[in-house]
Amino acid sequence: MNWEVVTPLLVFLLIVFFVGIWSNRKMAKSDSFLSDYFLGSREFGGIVLAMTMVATYGSASSFLGGPGAAYSIGFGWVLLAMTQVATGYFVLLVLGKKFAIVTRKFQAVTLIDFLKERYKSKAVVLLSAGSIIVFLFSAMAAQWVGGAYLIQSLTGLSYTAALFIFTLSVLIYVTIGGFRAVAITDTIQGFVMVVGTFILLIAVVVSGGGISALFADLASENPNLITPYGQDGQLTALYISSYWILVGVGVVALPQVAVRAMSYRNAKSMHRAILIGTVVVGVIMLNMHLIGVFARPIMPGIEVADQVIPMIALEVLPPWIAGIVLAAPLAAMMSTVDSLLLLVSSSVVKDVYMNYIKPTASDKQMKNISMGFTGLLGIVAFLLAIQPPELLIFLNLFAFGGLEAAFIWPLVMGLYWKYANKQGAIASMIVGIGTYIVIHFYNQAYGDLLGVHTVTLPVILSFIAFIVFSLLFKKEAYEFPATSLKNA
Amino acid sequence: MRKKKYVEDTRYKVAHREALIGCGLAIINILWWYGFAYGLGSKPPGEYTYILGFPAWIFFSCIVGFLVMVLLVFIVVKFVLVDMPLEDTEEEEEVHSA
Numbered sequence A: 001m002n003w004e005v006v007t008p009l010l011v012f013l014l015i016v017f018f019v020g021i022w023s024n025r026k027m028a029k030s031d032s033f034l035s036d037y038f039l040g041s042r043e044f045g046g047i048v049l050a051m052t053m054v055a056t057y058g059s060a061s062s063f064l065g066g067p068g069a070a071y072s073i074g075f076g077w078v079l080l081a082m083t084q085v086a087t088g089y090f091v092l093l094v095l096g097k098k099f100a101i102v103t104r105k106f107q108a109v110t111l112i113d114f115l116k117e118r119y120k121s122k123a124v125v126l127l128s129a130g131s132i133i134v135f136l137f138s139a140m141a142a143q144w145v146g147g148a149y150l151i152q153s154l155t156g157l158s159y160t161a162a163l164f165i166f167t168l169s170v171l172i173y174v175t176i177g178g179f180r181a182v183a184i185t186d187t188i189q190g191f192v193m194v195v196g197t198f199i200l201l202i203a204v205v206v207s208g209g210g211i212s213a214l215f216a217d218l219a220s221e222n223p224n225l226i227t228p229y230g231q232d233g234q235l236t237a238l239y240i241s242s243y244w245i246l247v248g249v250g251v252v253a254l255p256q257v258a259v260r261a262m263s264y265r266n267a268k269s270m271h272r273a274i275l276i277g278t279v280v281v282g283v284i285m286l287n288m289h290l291i292g293v294f295a296r297p298i299m300p301g302i303e304v305a306d307q308v309i310p311m312i313a314l315e316v317l318p319p320w321i322a323g324i325v326l327a328a329p330l331a332a333m334m335s336t337v338d339s340l341l342l343l344v345s346s347s348v349v350k351d352v353y354m355n356y357i358k359p360t361a362s363d364k365q366m367k368n369i370s371m372g373f374t375g376l377l378g379i380v381a382f383l384l385a386i387q388p389p390e391l392l393i394f395l396n397l398f399a400f401g402g403l404e405a406a407f408i409w410p411l412v413m414g415l416y417w418k419y420a421n422k423q424g425a426i427a428s429m430i431v432g433i434g435t436y437i438v439i440h441f442y443n444q445a446y447g448d449l450l451g452v453h454t455v456t457l458p459v460i461l462s463f464i465a466f467i468v469f470s471l472l473f474k475k476e477a478y479e480f481p482a483t484s485l486k487n488a
Numbered sequence B: 001m002r003k004k005k006y007v008e009d010t011r012y013k014v015a016h017r018e019a020l021i022g023c024g025l026a027i028i029n030i031l032w033w034y035g036f037a038y039g040l041g042s043k044p045p046g047e048y049t050y051i052l053g054f055p056a057w058i059f060f061s062c063i064v065g066f067l068v069m070v071l072l073v074f075i076v077v078k079f080v081l082v083d084m085p086l087e088d089t090e091e092e093e094e095v096h097s098a
Helices: A003-027 A033-042 A046-057 A060-073 A075-094 A096-105 A111-119 A122-155 A159-207 A211-221 A237-253 A255-262 A267-298 A305-316 A319-357 A363-385 A392-416 A422-446 A456-472 B010-041 B056-080
Strands: none
Touching: A003 A033, A003 A122, A003 A159, A003 A319, A033 A159, A033 A255, A033 A319, A033 A363, A046 A075, A046 A159, A046 A255, A046 A267, A046 A319, A060 A075, A060 A122, A060 A267, A060 A305, A060 A319, A075 A096, A075 A237, A075 A255, A075 A267, A075 B010, A075 B056, A096 A111, A096 A255, A096 A267, A096 A392, A096 B010, A111 A122, A111 A255, A111 A319, A111 A392, A111 A422, A122 A159, A122 A255, A122 A305, A122 A319, A122 A363, A122 A392, A122 A422, A159 A267, A159 A305, A159 A319, A159 A363, A211 A267, A237 A255, A237 A392, A237 A456, A237 B010, A255 A319, A255 A392, A267 A305, A267 B056, A305 A319, A319 A363, A392 A422, A392 A456, A422 A456, B010 B056
């Protein structure tokens, strides 16, 4: 085992672990367990809010899969990755203060709380909880696999042992610390990511003999690498542009992101988070994907795309700095997994169990159930990840797209269109998920329908379904309550 | 539980405007990104011009495009967004010091 690399990683895991303990102690002082465990009592300031949004969103695909794709495809993939800059400002501006005000009125702790109160429909709640559980669970398992692979490639441990370490370190702080532990560790992890990507980018550029030399090498190997069209000219402008929906504006509808848009303390925190988030997400995406392409002339012939970043880091950096830098992708995976874990847990415990199975549960019962279930979910993900599926980025994007198609219109239209009603929401979710699955398999078999990413058509079709069904069953205009609902 | 007569929350007006600003920023972002990438990047790679070592399309679309968005977001945050209370006034605050 390479202790010079492993030591910084261990230190990092220990810090994260202590944050979990600290959050647990802090939670003991809060009046409402559920609001604290699943939402951190809505107390986050600008930096924590920005970092937790970026870190939740930036996952294995931003740090391993994405740069790996840039390594094989070239600058077309860098261009594609830059669509994600929008997530920094778009989510917080579009959900914005309306979402913050309304969810406070509703006393909502989860995204589904909002949908439940807005549409007053059991079907909407169960559909949303179901799709969160199915899609986010698969995303979570994919991240679990990524985390284990990374620990495996750094330490030389067996895959199962690496998976065990990853599971244990995430489970402990999420289970006992809840949302606050997740958000605070996300902040630490976000800083690690920003600093790590800069160090690695500089080292890669220096090692490659400067930017001009790197581009000359790339152009002489295959000129397509420095065009926006991919190494074989396979990426059309339309296809890359359709990623604006998947990883740009569509991110607004990801439950793990949306729930953060109701977690901040006040308007000032939100303003600050918009600026910080835009800077941080842009820096991370640009740096990581540049590193991916620039790694190509330095280390040609890496076969497994996910290993590009660990290998280039170990190649161009002294071991202990590589350890710090590689804490970044580990941090990215942990910070995604922790949020997903908590969110899936909240969907089951808060949205299904508490709403429909046992509404009278006491605070203490809720506490035991929440923590117990969060732990259980982690263990199940661990067991599934022992037989890992191969394409990490693929599974992850599958979950992204499915959730976006399901939630984007019920969420956005529910906020901004007064004629939105439950029939529209249900139709929109069914059409969104249904067409997503159908088109996904169609695209796999016959190539991309109309030359765009799978998510594009379901988002358009679910919009049409939303409008048509809302108007078909048109009742009166919905008005948000003028005063807060007590004790929802 | 709910009042029959409804008074539109005045904060919503501001919130709606800010949501539209978010959409506006995204549209500017997409146009800039697309225009420079495919405006400058469509010709054969041999004819590319380079700025600071980067092909011009990458430099303008990915790097300058990002900086322009940061500048626009800064202007919006600093001069356009409005500070307002998010809680309803009669509600007791659930806030603890961080």
